[in-house]
Amino acid sequence: MLEIKNLHAIVAEDDKEILRGINLSVMPGEVHAIMGPNGSGKSTLANILAGREDYEITQGSITYLDEDLAELEPEERAHKGVFLAFQYPVEIPGVSNTYFLRAAVNAKRTANGESEMSSMEFMKFIREKVKLLGLKEDLLTRSVNEGFSGGEKKRNEIFQMAVLEPTLCVLDETDSGLDIDALQTVAAGVNALRAEGRSFVIVTHYQRLLNYIVPDFVHILMDGRIVKSGDKNLALELEEKGYGWLDNLAASK
Amino acid sequence: MSKSLVYESGLGSLLAGLSFEKEPQWLADLRAKGNELHKKMGVPTPRNEEWKYTPLRSLASVNWQTGEPGPAVFSQDPTHYAxxxxxxxxxxxxxxRNLSEVPATSGLTCMSLRDAIFERSEVADYLGSVAKIEDHTFAALNSACFVDGLFIHLKAGAMIQPVIEVIHVTSGDEMVIAPRILVVAEENSSAKIVEQYVSDGESKNLTIPVTEVILRRHANVEHVRLQDESEASYNVSLWETLQDESSEYRAYNVAFGAGLGRLDQNIYLNGRNIVTRLDGVVVARGEQILDNHTKLDHAMPDCNSFEIYKQIIDDKATVVFNGKIFVHQDAQKTDAKQTNQALLLSPDATINSKPQLEIFADDVKCTHGATVGQIEDTFRFYMRSRGIPKAEADAILVYAFAAEVLELISDDVVRERLEKRLYKKLGIDFTV
Structure with a gap:
């Protein structure tokens, strides 16, 4: 589904190289966790997948469903099923979640040659999603993220993910700043969305989230490269030993 | 005033042709005063500080005629906002009289000002008592030449439930239209008023309304004013409100129309425990010039005023905001908040923003903030990452910026219809 080969990327503003040769292969239905210390480039990787323009790819390739992802605009990626749950979701006062999501869903449907959903159809559709994730209905009428607590914002990201029904879900430190209850709700939401044809790339600093969302693979990113890959046990090992024991590995790469 | 500070204009000579027979003496006096003041002040050039950013040269050059009665049918029915x-x-x-519908409503008078001048003795006390025409040349001209207008009176204790919708239509070309509006809300009364100024088709007129609003003790009035005239039009308005103790006045100015639109809106907080909102949404496109001067005058202690002005400026348009807050020595414990935010959508758009706070009391909370910005990339990227194309994302963000003010309007229908109008003004396809 997703094939990243020798990906190098810089910050467009100051040419600083952040990613220095990433290789990653994600098959349909798999959950990959990307872990790494601060500044390792894991958030950059997540944002590059969604098409943030602050970064520039200097080498390598990202192939998604047999297409060159780097060639696509952020909205085109969304239409083809890429979703990024933001580390810092943006507040948009004056735009209700319902309006926002209907605009998003209909843009995707139009781009894929489907007819737009009517207001009635859409209301029915998102109410089902609210129920699926066990959220409160007032979420629908509230302005996008406006005045939301950290936990509410992250839950809203997962809700948007459920509504947009993506094929590739990228979660950028969705667990940061969450208390244990919010963490569990977010994880339960993700687990409810796990499906055969849907893959996840979960970027996280801590192992904690992976107690609730059990990954198929864990990759450790340091200094812009994946220095070690393994199964869920790698995350546990990391929790025990910290990132320090991998420093030599990073240096030797 | 020296010659160099005014343009040559034919506006003064219009007055020679007007005669108002059989009018009461107090009104004849008001007209004479207005006439004299307008002749003295003329049409100011940008060298006059108060009109620095409001270029009146083209207005002064039009061969204006006195306003004739309009037609019975318009090229398009005006939108009903309520x-x-x-x-x-x-x-x-x-x-x-034919188009208006004013069913008998207990406690409410809503009638022709001209009729009220002859039938209601209290009009003599109120009319001209709030508007400071000596500071405003077009208000002086209005006083000299207004033919009619509207008198709204709320009896003490009257709570008027239906919204009072006022639709000002100007029709024809190159005429000076001078409506005069007088609103008096007696003690403990309440009402909601929605006014709109629209043109019949692409009419090119000069509209110079003067609106005076008086709120007695504990009166509560919400007052929305939409200026949506054709871009061929000029609209230069004076809107002044006097508030007594414990009254609440919420004023929302929505300025979308006129090629050149200028509003001076002044509110006098003249008693204790007053609450005032003075908010505005301005959208200027093309070559529009929209100028809003506001003044909140805190004369007494323990009053709160809130002001949010949001401006969206595209193309080669120019927007001006001048927000004065005066806190007099007696006005201790004043809480006044002013926010002015402008969103520039084009490199050729211009904003001139000038907050002006003059505080003579020592125990007050007064804050003001002015920001000028563009659409932030983080916002845009967030929406695009959800699949919303760039142009639509921008439109939604611009809409949301302005909607923050419209959201404050308490009547659901009025708010929703104004939001729809905003969408249209911004060129967004309204879908939800």
Missing amino acids: ETAIRVFLVNGRFD
């Missing part, structure tokens, strides 16, 4: 039984039409500044 779902209400009380609807008043003023066509070319004249109360239109």
Whole structure:
């Protein structure tokens, strides 16, 4: 589904190289966790997948469903099923979640040659999603993220993910700043969305989230490269030993 | 005033042709005063500080005629912004009996100002008592030449439920239209008023309304004013409100129309425990010039005023904001908040923003903030990452920026219809 080969990327503003040769292969239905210390480039990787323009790819390739992802605009990626749950979701006062999501869903449907959903159809559709994730209905009428607590914002990201029904879900430190209850709700939401044809790339600093969302693979990113890959046990090992024991590995790469 | 500070204009000579027979002496005096003041002040050039960013050269060059009565049918029916039984039409500044619907409502008078001048003795006390025409040349001209207008009176204790909708239509070309509006809310009364100024087709007129609003003790009035005239039009308005103790006045100015639109809106907080909102949404496109001067005058202690002005400026348009807050020595414990935010959508758009706070009391909370910005990339990227194309994302963000003010309007229908109008003004396809 997703094939990243020798990906190098810089910050467009100051040419600083952040990613220095990433290789990653994600098959349909798999959950990959990307872990790494601060500044390792894991958030950059997540944002590059969604098409943030602050970064520039200097080498390598990202192939998604047999297409060159780097060639696509952020909205085109969304239409083809890429979703990024933001580390810092943006507040948009004056735009209700319902309006926002209907605009998003209909843009995707139009781009894929489907007819737009009517207001009635859409209301029915998102109410089902609210129920699926066990959220409160007032979420629908509230302005996008406006005045939301950290936990509410992250839950809203997962809700948007459920509504947009993506094929590739990228979660950028969705667990940061969450208390244990919010963490569990977010994880339960993700687990409810796990499906055969849907893959996840979960970027996280801590192992904690992976107690609730059990990954198929864990990759450790340091200094812009994946220095070690393994199964869920790698995350546990990391929790025990910290990132320090991998420093030599990073240096030797 | 020296010659170099005014343009040559034919506006003064219009007055020579007007005669108002059989009017009461107090009104004849008001007209004479207005006439004299307008002749003295003329049409100011940008060298006059108060008109620095409001270029009146092209206005002064038009061969203006006195306003004639308008037609009975318009090229397009004006939008009704309220779902209400009380609807008043003023066509070319004249109360239109055929189009207006004013069912008998307990405690409410809503009638032609001209009739009220002859039938209601209290008009003599109120009319001209709030508007400071000596500071405003077009208000002086209005005083000299207004033919009719609207008198709204709320009896003490009257709570008027239906929204009072007032539709000002100007029709024809190159005419000076001078509506005069007087609103008096007696003690403990309440009402919601929605006024709109629109043109019949692409009419090119000069509209110079003067609106005076008086709130007695504990009166509560919400007052929305939409200026949506054709871009061929000029609209230069004076809107002044006097508030007594414990009254609440919420004023929302929505300025979308006119090629050149200028509003001076002044509110005098003249008693204790007053609450005032003075908010505005301005959208200027093309070559529009929209100028809003506001003044909140805190004369007494323990009053709160809130002001949010949001401006969206595209193309080669120019927007001006001048927000004065005066806190007099007696006005201790004043809480005044002013926010002015402008969103520039084009490199050729211009904003001139000038907050002006003059505080003579020592125990007050007064804050002001002015920001000028563009659409932030983080916002845009967030929406695009959800699949919303760039142009639509921008439109939604711009809409949301302005909607923050419209959201404050308490009547659901009025708010929703104004939001729809905003969408249209911004060129967004309204879908939800």
